[in-house]
Amino acid sequence: MKLISLLDRLAATPGAPTTATPRRELLQQFGRVAVAALPLAFGSLPAAAGTKETSYDALTQLLLLERLQKALYTQALAASGLIPATQIAGFQRMLLHQTQHEAFLVLVLQNAGAAIQPVPTFDFSGRHGVSANPVLFPNVLSDYDAFLALAQQLEDLGVRLYKTHTFSVSDSQALKSLLRQHAVEAEHSAHVRGLRRGRGVVVKNWPSDADAPIARPAAAQALTTAATGGDENVFQYLTAGVKVPFSNFLLIRDNTAIHDTALAEAFDEPVSLAVAQAALSLFI
């Protein structure tokens, strides 16, 4: 799978710690540690480890996201004049939270005996560090609106990614902590969305099909897809294969008419690991 090869490539990146081992070996080690029931241990690996997401994949991807957000806020706060004075404190708080989340994820991985990937060099222009490549995210560190749009999409992605990955961790304390970080990401997203609305953008504090789309070149579309793609979904399931009949009980039974936009807004959707990785890879 593409994702697995990506993780392999990250593990083999020059400059990685000398302890970097092939992924399969890491996973085996990981599984053994989990069985040892360390304080923050994870559940045993699924039988089909080659095709199913593992807690190692999950936490490694969350770590990458937190580091990406941390780097964005670090660079934005260092860019003189980018963030209005009244809004600096908010981004300092978000930077602090992302730094704390990163530290927690590193601790969990370390406690499980798993390797910590090195911090990549992030390029927020989308040029992958090659100046000849096209700029996919122009002016994100010089134009406040461009910065806010990127920050919003990464925070939305964060909310989704925690949703996707949290329950791959079976230890109840670690699980609860990931759920708590998930909530903080959602508060961040709502804040950034509110800042954008304050600057005249048509956007709600939650993903909505009423939001004005964020214009991106085709090559950067992976970010939009990962951040909010599919969030207009109005189908939910409580029984496999059977859609919750919202129209039956919202419109008929209780005479509470809810339009589809609000119905979709009432549920934040997850994102697949592969779709998220395509977005994260835009900045590496």
Add this chain to the structure above:
Amino acid sequence: MSESIFSPAWRAQPLGRRGFLRVSAASAATAALIGATGCSTQTPTPVATDPYALSLSTGDAGLVQYAYLLAMAQATLYQKVVDAPPSDLAAAERAIFADLRDHEVVHREVFKYQLDPTASTVIVPADLAFSLKSFTLTTRAGVLAAAQQLEDLATAAYPVLLTLLTTTSGTLLRDLLLKTSSVHARHAATVRDLLSPGSFANDDVVENTGALAGQIRTKTPTEVNTALAPFFAPYVISIANLAVPV
């Protein structure tokens, strides 16, 4: 005590029937004891229980009931604000409250559907209500403060609630609750920023020291139930059947 203050449908609901809130076993036993010692000549009555003592179910159903009560509380508040908005609440802010109302109605109703898919059971006493009388709903600041109180509470409740769910019947219920949990956090940050710009995810709701710094502060079902108790009076809701968080 007048019997007219609780609904006949509610009284008719037999103990142990699949339903939302049942008369708790403890209060039923107490009432039976009182009946035995104080009214020995009277024929035992089928309603000799405290009509205001309610108990959440065991297992995942009880957790959905818990989520239902939170959604009901919020929907009640927002419906009131939508129906009678304070004069100083701006049009854009009224639109936000309309969205909050819609989201919470969806949550409340989907939880009700989960508990009672065929709408065949009386799942809640007709007069069980979330009281708004302690809030100041005539001013913008008052409605935002009320909203913040309830959204902070729900945001704090969900990380614990989600860890208590079992997956014995699959993960769909858990996933659905997870999808609603971040919506509460979004709501909380939204009303916080409206009431006091930049107060989203502040230290009063996010841990700021120790190994758990950067994580939302949580509340156990016991803490949440205590916080909600004054609003549901005269009903007294027991969560003794819920699993205890680790």
